Amino acid sequence: MNEQTPTVTMEKIVSLSRRRGFVFPSSEIYGGLSGCWDYGPLGIELKRNVKQAWWSAMVQERDDMVGIETSILMHPKVWQASGHLKSFTDPLVECKSCNQRFRADHLTENKCPACGGELTAERQFNLMFKTFIGPVEDGSNTIYLRPETAQGMFVNFDNVLQTTRRKLPFGIAQQGKSFRNEITTGNFIFRSREFEQMEMEYFVKPGTDEKWFEYWLNERINWYVKHGIKREHLSVLEHEKAKLAHYAKRVCDITFLYPMGWEEIEGVASRTDFDLKQHANASGKVLDYYDEETKEHYVPYVIEPAVGVDRSLLAFMCDAYTEEPDKDETRIVMRFHPSLAPVKVAILPLSKKENLSNFARDIYKNLRTTLATQYDDTQSIGRRYRRQDEIGTPYCVTVDFQSLEDNRVTVRERDLMLQIRIPIAELKRTIEAKMAGEDFLKLPPGGEVVQAKPKEA
Ligand code: GAP
Numbered sequence: 001m002n003e004q005t006p007t008v009t010m011e012k013i014v015s016l017s018r019r020r021g022f023v024f025p026s027s028e029i030y031g032g033l034s035g036c037w038d039y040g041p042l043g044i045e046l047k048r049n050v051k052q053a054w055w056s057a058m059v060q061e062r063d064d065m066v067g068i069e070t071s072i073l074m075h076p077k078v079w080q081a082s083g084h085l086k087s088f089t090d091p092l093v094e095c096k097s098c099n100q101r102f103r104a105d106h107l108t109e110n111k112c113p114a115c116g117g118e119l120t121a122e123r124q125f126n127l128m129f130k131t132f133i134g135p136v137e138d139g140s141n142t143i144y145l146r147p148e149t150a151q152g153m154f155v156n157f158d159n160v161l162q163t164t165r166r167k168l169p170f171g172i173a174q175q176g177k178s179f180r181n182e183i184t185t186g187n188f189i190f191r192s193r194e195f196e197q198m199e200m201e202y203f204v205k206p207g208t209d210e211k212w213f214e215y216w217l218n219e220r221i222n223w224y225v226k227h228g229i230k231r232e233h234l235s236v237l238e239h240e241k242a243k244l245a246h247y248a249k250r251v252c253d254i255t256f257l258y259p260m261g262w263e264e265i266e267g268v269a270s271r272t273d274f275d276l277k278q279h280a281n282a283s284g285k286v287l288d289y290y291d292e293e294t295k296e297h298y299v300p301y302v303i304e305p306a307v308g309v310d311r312s313l314l315a316f317m318c319d320a321y322t323e324e325p326d327k328d329e330t331r332i333v334m335r336f337h338p339s340l341a342p343v344k345v346a347i348l349p350l351s352k353k354e355n356l357s358n359f360a361r362d363i364y365k366n367l368r369t370t371l372a373t374q375y376d377d378t379q380s381i382g383r384r385y386r387r388q389d390e391i392g393t394p395y396c397v398t399v400d401f402q403s404l405e406d407n408r409v410t411v412r413e414r415d416l417m418l419q420i421r422i423p424i425a426e427l428k429r430t431i432e433a434k435m436a437g438e439d440f441l442k443l444p445p446g447g448e449v450v451q452a453k454p455k456e457a
Contacts, residue, residue, distance in 0.1 A: 004232065008321045010259040013314070014188055016321070016332070020391050022046065023189060035185030035193035037310070042391055045342035045372060047196075050227075050313050051175055053339055054198045057223050058173045065171045065200070066164055070152025072177060076143050078151050079128065081282035082275060087246045088147055089124035092183055096120060103183040127180040129193075145179035150304060152176075153201040154275040157287055168289060168300055169212060171202040175309070187260050189310040196309035201271075203300035205291070209249070209270055212303045217252055217268050220305045224254075224265075224312075228337035229319050233257040237264070247274040256315045265315050266307035273299040316340055320392055334392030335415055338435040343393045344371040345431055348384050350400045352377050360399040363409065367428055389414055395431055410450055413440045419451035 017023040021040035025032035039047055059067045079085045091104035097117030104122045112119060129145040132138075146152070153172040160172055175198045185191050204212045217236065225231050239251040249272045253264040276299050280287040288299045320334040338344060345367055349360035357377065367373045374393070376384050381398065388396050398410045409427065412419045418440050422430055426444035434440055441449055 004257055006257055006259045006261070006318075007233075008259055008318050010188055013259065013317055013321060016334075016390065017043070017188075017317070022317070035182060035191070037189050037192060042342040043313075046316070046336075046340060047309060047313055049340045049342065050309055050316065051196075051198065053227055054223070054307075055173070055175065057219075057226075058171075058198075058200055062171075064166075064169060065173055066160060066166070067173045068153065068156055068160065069174060069176060070149070070156060072146050072179075073133065073143055074146060074151060074155070077282055078155060078279075079144055081278040082151050082154075083246045083278070084128060084144075084147060085126070088128060089126050090183055091122045092125035093119040093122055101183055106184060125183060127182065129179045129181050147180050148178050148306070149174045149176050149197045149199045150201060150306065151275070153199070154279055154287075155283075157203070157276060158285065161289070168291070169202060169204040169208070171200050173198075173200040175199075187258070187263075189314050190258065190260075190263065192310065195311075197306060198309055198312075199304065199306040202303040202305075203289070204303060206273065206298060206301045209272070209301040209303060213250060213252075213268065213270050216303050216305050217254070220254060220266055220268060220307075224256075224315070226337075227316065227340055228335070229256065229315060233315075233319060234265075235262060237262075245269070247271050256318075258315065258318060265311055266305060269304045269306070271302040271304050273301055275302065276300065326386075331386060331389060333389045333414060336392035336394070338394045341392045341394050342372065343374045343388070343391060344395065344435065345373045346384070346388045346393050346396045347373060347375045348381060348396055348398045349377050350381060350398060355404065356399060356401060359404055363397070363399065363424060363427065367431075370428065371431065385412070385417075394435065397427065408446070412451075416440075416454040417451065418454070419449075420447055421450050422447035 020042055022043035024038045024040055026036035026038050027033045059065045092101055093104045094101045095112035095115060095117045098112060098115045100112065100114050102113065107113065110119060111117065128147050130142055131145065132141045133143045134141055152174055176196065177194060178197045179194050182191055182193055185193060202212060202216060221234055224234060233256055235255045237253040237255050244251055248269045250270040252268050254266040254268065255262045256265040276287045288297045290297050316336065320336045322333045322335055324331045324333065347360055347364040349356050361375065364373055364375045385396055394414050396412045403409050407424050408421050409424055410419055410421045420441065420443060422444050423446040426446065430444050441452060443449065
């Protein structure tokens with residue numbers, strides 16, 4: 001394992017999230033609800049961008065993938081067949097003095113971490129939330145909130161196969177809420193009771209599973225790096241064979257250097273034909289594949305990359321966070337990749353005078369149809385830049401009185417604070433080109449460089 005120290009503390013991420021409106025405790029005015037979180041105005045934009053980046057890479061840009069969305073409530077037999085009713089448990093101990101409950105495998109000593117009291121013997125605690133379907137609250141109507149989205153893909157395997165006429169290998173992807181009644185939550189949004197997952201089941205011919213496992217492990221690592229995670233903050237942890245989940249032949253965690261240390265961000269699992277066979281046996285339906293080349297029927301093997309939206313969002317926030325000296329203060333910059341930044345452009349008029357406001361608002365209205373744009377005319381330009389830096393806006397556009405004459409505006413980029421002045425007619429196209437990776441100082445026709453070197457803030 002890579003020995004490094006985390007680059008940011010959780011306190012700083014939580015404080016910025018609170019201050020700028022990324023994440024709030026759920027039901028905060030009632031004291032919060034343990035293990036549940038609400039996303040604020042910037043948080044929801046960031047979350048949607050993370051989900052879109054995953055969907056683009058996993059579904060839109062591929063020939064071998066389709067997406068689905070299945071319901072959170074599923075037939076109770078699903079969880080019996082999948083093994084969750086029996087095995088989706090964590091070891092629980094209870095303090096005999098203060099009655100607090102803990103996950104036994106998270107304790108370092110055999111005494112209560114809260115009061116030092118004696119602990120009960122370990123028992124297995126099932127993490128699935130129970131509820132009732134329909135108006136009668138009795139045992140025969142018990143159902144569960146899904147603890148993973150994956151089973152939705154398995155029970156729809158044949159529906160997708162029949163309606164899309166796919167050939168192996170192909171995948172089914174899904175994003176959606178999952179629920180686990182975790183014994184202990186914590187580390188902000190890292191481990192919660194209600195969270196969102198992005199999972200993909202990749203169906204392959206048995207015997208090719210090892211090759212595809214390596215392929216997906218690499219693909220997934222590359223996805224994080226492409227969207228701003230530092231490669232040296234990612235690592236791979238192979239699960240010991242003896243401790244594998246009940247369905248798995250091989251599992252690797254992709255781990256990230258979170259503020260509390262190296263922890264799982266994503267799991268890549270080789271699930272063999274376990275799930276399809278279990279559901280075929282339990283439902284009596286045939287869930288296999290006819291291979292036209294070899295003229296045989298077989299049950300495909302499955303490779304599954306599974307990640308939590310909230311957990312990956314937290315990682316993107318941690319690696320984006322930077323502090324720089326700024327005269328007597330500190331400039332906090334969220335260096336989000338432009339594809340993830342909640343706001344892409346800020347329009348900052350240098351005066352509130354009506355003629356300039358109207359002019360700047362027209363630019364704003366034009367940009368916001370395709371780019372998440374903010375309009376801000378309060379306080380000094382320096383303070384407005386700092387505010388945008390702190391929420392990770394890659395481009396700030398200042399509109400001044402000269403703009404009324406020459407139809408040009410100044411664009412400032414977030415990371416080195418370089419500036420160019422360009423025609424308004426070129427603005428949208430230029431920002432889109434820079435977001436796609438064009439050198440910031442490359443000018444459109446009629447443009448000039450204003451600040452070519454990193455600026456003292
Ligand atoms: N279908 C396989 C599966 O669900 P998992 O390792 O239990 O595997 C996959 O979960 C991912 O879901 C994890 O890597 C993590 O990112 C996220 N996740 C799991 N439990 C979570 C929780 N309580 N809070 C937030 N994210 C969670």
